[in-house]
Amino acid sequence: MTTLTKLLSQQLKNNLNEPLIKDENLGTWFTGQDLQADVTRLHDAFVANKLGYGDQLLVCLPNSAVFPVINQAAWELGIIVHPISPSTPIAELRADWQERHYVGILLAPALAAELTEAPFAAATLHLHTVPELPFLVDTKQLAGRLLASTQVPQEDDLGLILNTSGTTGKPKRVGLTHAMLVNAARNDIVSNHMTADDVAMITMPMFHINAQVMSTLSTRLAGGKILVTPKFSASKFWQQVKDNGVTWVSVVPTIITFLLLNDNANAVYRANAADIHLRYVRSSSFALPEDKLRAFQDNFDTLVIEGYGMTEAASQCTINPFDAPKIGSAGKAFGTDLSILVGGEFTTEANVLGEIVIKGDHVITQYMDPNPDSFKDGWFLTGDLGYLDEDGYLFVKGRSKEIISRGGEKVAPAAVENVLNELDFIEQLSVIGMPDDLYGEEVTAVVISTTPGLNEAAQRQALFAYAQAHLAKYETPTRVEFVREFPRNTTGKVLRPQLRDQLLTVAAR
Helix, strand or coil, X not given: CCHHHHHHHHHHHHCXXXXXXXXXXXXXXXXXXXXXXXXXXXXXXXXXXXXXXXCEEEEECCCCCHHHHHHHHHHHHCCEEEECCCCCCHXXXXXXXXXXCCCEEEECHHHHCCCCCCCEEEEEECXXXXXXXXXXXXXXXXXXCCCXXXXXXXXXXXXXXXXXXXXXXXXXXXXXXXXXHHXXXXXXXXXXXXXXXXXXXXXXXXXXXXXXXXXXXHHXXXXXXXXXXXXXXXXXXXXXXXXXXXXXXXXXXXXXXXHHHCHHHHHHHHHHHHHCCCCEEEECCCXXXXXXXXXXXXXXXXXXXXXEEEHHHCEEEEECCCCXXXXXXXXXXXXXXXXXXXXXXXXXXXCCCEEEEEECCCCCCCCCCCCHHHEECCEEEEEEEXXXXXXXXXXXXXXXXXXXXECCEEECHHHHHHHHCCCCCEEEEEEEEEEECCCEEEXXXXXXXXXXXXXXXXXXXXXXXXXXXXXXXXXXXXXXXXXXXXXXXXXXXXXXXXXXXXXXXXXXX
C-alpha cells in the first residue's frame, strides 16, 4: 500500500460508526463502515472483471458521495482514475474511449443506456453511496487476460488523471501520482488550518482538482467530514451550511457574487445566522473584486481567503495567510517554489511582471502527452501573468495563453471552434472570452457569416442549439457576435486580444 491508500484506509477504520460523508442528493450520512463496504464491493468488482495495476478507469458521473469510494478502491489496486464531466456528449465519450483504450468505465444510467454496442459489457453495482452504478468493461481488451495484474502500487505510480484545456483544442491530460496527491493534500491541510472538527462542503464539480484534492482528499486526510452537493445552489447554500455544521467551503468568485445577489440566500442567512459557523470560504480561479470580497465578509461574517492553484499542481500553489491576507492578491507560495519568468530569466524581484512558473513535489514535470513547451529547466510554465510584491504576495494579472476561464471551468477556444465550424453558415469563426461580472469570462463565438448582414438572429439561434447538442455545457457559447473581418498578424493568425478589445470598444459606444 502507498501512503495515500494507507491513510485513507485508516480514516475509515478509525470511524467505523461515525458519519463521515453525506450525499445531499440522497439526504444520507455514510459511516466509515458504510464507505468501507462500498470500497470492498468496488474492489471485488474490479478484480472479478480483471481490472488491476496500471489500468485506466473512466468515470463520468454527477457529484455524489461515491467519488471518494471509487478513488480508494481503485488506488488500492493500482488502477488510475480519470473523471470527466457528466455533461460530456455521448459521441465525445465514445471517441475518448476508442482513443485512450480505457478498460473500464463507471457512468450514469442514462449514458450507459447509450453505450450498448460491442465491445462493451455492462453490469450494475448497488452501493450504499449510489443505489445504481453502471459498470462497463471493454471485453475486447480483457479477452486475453486470465487475471488482472496484482502488482502493488508505489508512491510514484499514477492515481489520478484530469483533463485541463490546451490552446490546441485537445485537452491536456495531467497525470498525478499517489505521492503528489498526498503532498498537495498535506499542504492544503496546514495552510488552510483544517482539523478533524471541520465539515467541508463540496459545491464544485468532482471531476475537477478543486473538489478532488482541495476539498475531498484534504478533508479526509485531516480526519474531517464532507458534505457533497449535486451542484451549487444560492437559495439552498446557507441552509445546507447550517443543517450540516459546515465550517468551510471552496468556491469561485461567481459563487460569492450569486450569494450576494440572491435575495432568498440573504434571507435564509439572516434567519439562521446564529446557528451558522462557517469559518471561511476559499476563493480561486480568478480574482475576486475588492468590493465583493468586503461585502461578503461584512454581510455574512465569514472570512474570504484567496489562493491560486491548478490541476498541474494537484491543488493550490499559493494562499493568503489567514492572519495577514492582502486583498487582490493570491497570497504567498506554500509548499511550492514560485518564480516569474521574464525574457528567458527567472526572478523573484518585486513588481516585475512576467509568466508565473512553479515547481515542487506536487507539481508535474511532464504531461501525459508530449508538451515540452510547458516546461523549462524543471519549472512548469503556467501561462498566467503576474508579479510578486515586496512581501512575496502573488498578484495574478491575466493569462498569456488563450484559455477561457468561465466560473472555474477552463475552455479551450480551438475545441469549441472545431465543433462549431461544422455549421454551414460559418465562413470563419473565432471563440474568445469576454468579460463577465458573474463568471469571470463569457464564452463568445465571433462569426464571419457566409451571408454577412443577413439572417443573423436565426444563425445565432442555430449556433446555440448546435452547441448545446455537441458541446459540454461549460463549453457552450453564451454569446454570439457577427463581424466582417478579424484582426490578424502578418501570418494570418487571428489576434484574439485585439478582437476582444474591438468588441469591447463597440459595446462601449
